Amino acid sequence: MFTRQIAQRSARAVAQRRTYASVSEASGVKVAGIDNGQPTTSISVVVKAGSRFESRPGVAHALKNFAFKNTKAGSALKTVRETELYGGVLSSALTREHLFLNAEFLRGDEDYFLSLMSSVLSSTKFTPHEFGEVVVPTIEADSLAALSSPSTMAFDIAHTLAFRRGLGNSLFASPHTELTAENVKEYASKAFAKSNVAVIGTGISTEALEKAVAKAFGGASTTGGSSSSGPATQYFGGEQRLPLDLHAAEGQPTMLIAFGSTDAAAAPALAVLKNVLGGESDLKWVPGTSPLALAAAKVPGGKAKAFVLPYSDASLFGVFVTAPTSEGVKAIAGDAVAAIKGLGQVNEEALKKAVAKTKFEVASVVENKEGLIALAGPQVLSGSVKSLEDAFGAIEKASTESLSKAAEALFKGKPTVVAVGDLSVLPYADELGL
Amino acid sequence: MVWGPLSITFAPQLKALSPGLFESLRPLANMLVKASGYRSMGLKYDDLLMEEREDVQKAISRLTPQQAYNRAFRIRTAIQQSILHKPLPREHWVKPEEDVRYMTPLVREIEAENAERAFYDTAKVERK
Numbered sequence: 001m002f003t004r005q006i007a008q009r010s011a012r013a014v015a016q017r018r019t020y021a022s023v024s025e026a027s028g029v030k031v032a033g034i035d036n037g038q039p040t041t042s043i044s045v046v047v048k049a050g051s052r053f054e055s056r057p058g059v060a061h062a063l064k065n066f067a068f069k070n071t072k073a074g075s076a077l078k079t080v081r082e083t084e085l086y087g088g089v090l091s092s093a094l095t096r097e098h099l100f101l102n103a104e105f106l107r108g109d110e111d112y113f114l115s116l117m118s119s120v121l122s123s124t125k126f127t128p129h130e131f132g133e134v135v136v137p138t139i140e141a142d143s144l145a146a147l148s149s150p151s152t153m154a155f156d157i158a159h160t161l162a163f164r165r166g167l168g169n170s171l172f173a174s175p176h177t178e179l180t181a182e183n184v185k186e187y188a189s190k191a192f193a194k195s196n197v198a199v200i201g202t203g204i205s206t207e208a209l210e211k212a213v214a215k216a217f218g219g220a221s222t223t224g225g226s227s228s229s230g231p232a233t234q235y236f237g238g239e240q241r242l243p244l245d246l247h248a249a250e251g252q253p254t255m256l257i258a259f260g261s262t263d264a265a266a267a268p269a270l271a272v273l274k275n276v277l278g279g280e281s282d283l284k285w286v287p288g289t290s291p292l293a294l295a296a297a298k299v300p301g302g303k304a305k306a307f308v309l310p311y312s313d314a315s316l317f318g319v320f321v322t323a324p325t326s327e328g329v330k331a332i333a334g335d336a337v338a339a340i341k342g343l344g345q346v347n348e349e350a351l352k353k354a355v356a357k358t359k360f361e362v363a364s365v366v367e368n369k370e371g372l373i374a375l376a377g378p379q380v381l382s383g384s385v386k387s388l389e390d391a392f393g394a395i396e397k398a399s400t401e402s403l404s405k406a407a408e409a410l411f412k413g414k415p416t417v418v419a420v421g422d423l424s425v426l427p428y429a430d431e432l433g434l
Numbered sequence: 435m436v437w438g439p440l441s442i443t444f445a446p447q448l449k450a451l452s453p454g455l456f457e458s459l460r461p462l463a464n465m466l467v468k469a470s471g472y473r474s475m476g477l478k479y480d481d482l483l484m485e486e487r488e489d490v491q492k493a494i495s496r497l498t499p500q501q502a503y504n505r506a507f508r509i510r511t512a513i514q515q516s517i518l519h520k521p522l523p524r525e526h527w528v529k530p531e532e533d534v535r536y537m538t539p540l541v542r543e544i545e546a547e548n549a550e551r552a553f554y555d556t557a558k559v560e561r562k
Contacts, residue, residue, distance in 0.1 A: 075547065078550065081557075128496075129495075129496040
C-alpha cells in the first residue's frame with residue numbers, strides 16, 4: 001500500500017515539471033527571477049566576493065558591512081530613509097564564496113531598489129570617516145559575537161584547519177590585521193566587476209527583472225574586469241583546542257569532527273551520508289532512530305548533528321557535538337566517532353531513509369526565500385540553475401556501494417577536529433580513535 | 435551659507451554678482467589677512483574655525499592623522515608665541531600658498547549632511 005502510494009507520487013511529480021528559474025543576461029549581468037505569486041519581491045545581488053577571494057584578511061567582512069553607505073547617487077541616510085518610506089528591508093550577508101546584497105520590498109518597487117543596488121555596486125564612495133565611524137564598530141560587534149559563540153568559532157577554525165587558505169580564510173575580520181577604507185575600496189573595485197555579479201529575484205519574473213536590471217545597470221555602472229578566482233582548494237585537516245570560560249561565555253562546550261572532500265562528484269553522496277548520520281529528530285519528544293540522535297539522547301541536553309557544507313570545489317562533512325558539560329561532549333563524541341566509522345557499511349534501509357530525507361531537505365530549502373537565494377544565487381552566477389529533478393536524480397543514484405566509496409575517500413584524509421571547552425576533559429583526536 | 439561655522443561671509447555672493455569687483459578687492463583682503471597676523475603666529479585660516487561647534491568638532495575628527503597632527507602642532511606653536519608676546523621669526527611664517535582650506539570642505543560636507551537629515555526628518559511624503 002505504502003510503496004504504491006510512493007510510486008504514484010513520484011509519477012505525479014515527474015508529470016508536472018517544476019518550473020523553477022531560467023538564467024538570462026541583461027547588460028552583462030546574469031539575471032534570474034522566480035515568481036511563485038508571493039506578495040513581496042526580493043532582489044539579491046550575488047557577488048563572487050566571499051572571504052575565499054579576499055586580498056587581505058577581513059576585507060570581505062568589511063565590504064559586507066560597507067554595503068548601502070554613501071554613494072555618488074545619495075548618502076547612506078537617503079538610502080535608509082527612502083527604503084523605510086518604501087517599506088523595504090536592506091541587508092547584506094557574507095559566505096565563504098559569495099557576498100549577498102539583499103533588498104525585500106512590496107511588488108512594483110523594483111526600479112527604485114535595483115537602481116539603489118546598482119549605485120551601491122558602482123559608486124560607493126568608501127569614505128575613510130564612514131569606515132571609522134560606522135563600519136569598524138559593526139565589524140567589531142560581528143567579530144565579538146562570533147568569538148563568544150563556540151559553534152561559530154568551531155566552524156570557522158575547522159575551515160582554517162581543513163583548507164588553510166582560500167576557503168579556510170576566516171569569515172570575520174580580526175583585530176590583528178589592519179584594514180583601511182582604501183583596502184576595502186580596492187577589493188570592491190575588483191570584486192564588483194560585471195562578470196562577477198548576478199541578480200536573483202523572487203516574486204518577480206525573469207523578464208521583468210531583466211528589464212529592470214537593464215535599466216538600472218545599463219549606464220555602464222559596474223566596472224569591467226575579470227571574475228574572482230583563486231587556487232584550487234586542497235584539503236589538509238588538523239586539530240585545534242580552545243579553552244572556553246564557562247563563566248564568561250554563554251556558549252556550551254563543543255566538539256567538531258570533520259572530513260574534507262575536494263571531489264565535486266561526491267557531493268550528492270555526502271548529502272545522503274549526512275542524513276544517514278542524522279542527529280535531528282523528525283518527531284517531537286522522541287530522539288529519532290539515527291545513530292547520532294541515539295548517541296545524543298544518552299546525555300541530557302546533548303546534541304549531535306551531522307553537517308555537510310558544500311562549496312564550489314570542495315565540501316566539509318562532519319559531526320557537530322555540543323552538551324552542557326565537557327564530560328557530556330566527551331561521551332557523545334566517542335559515540336559519534338563510532339557512528340562515523342560505521343558509514344563504511346550502510347544498510348539498505350538506512351540508505352532509503354536517508355535518500356528520502358535528503359530529497360525532502362533539498363526541496364524544502366527551495367521553498368523559502370532565504371534558502372532559495374542561498375542555493376540558487378551561486379548557481380545563477382555560474383550560468384544555470386539546477387532543476388530539482390537533476391538534484392533528485394543525483395541523490396537517487398546513491399547506493400550502498402557509492403556511499404561506502406565516498407566514506408572511504410573521506411577517511412583517507414586527516415580528520416579535522418576542533419574542541420572548545422574544558423581542555424582537561426575533552427578528548428584529543430587520537431583518543432577518539434581518529 | 436552666511437550664518438554657519440565658517441563665520442559671516444558675503445564673498446560667494448559678491449563673486450557671483452561682480453567678478454571684477456571681487457578681484458579688485460583681493461589686495462584689500464590680503465592686507466586684512468596680513469594685519470590679522472595669524473600667519474605670523476604659524477596658523478592657517480582653518481585653525482581659527484569655531485571649535486566649539488558640534489559640526490566643526492566632527493570635521494576635526496575626520497581629518498587624516500597627518501592633518502590632525504599638523505594642526506595640533508601649529509596651535510601649540512601659536513600658543514607658545516602668544517605666551518612670549520611675539521610673532522615667529524619671519525622664515526617660519528605660514529606662506530600664503532600654504533594657507534589652504536584643509537577643513538572647510540569637511541565642515542561643508544557635515545553641514546550638508548545635517549541639512550539632509552533635517553530635510554528627511556520633516557519631509558512630506560506623496561506616493562506617485
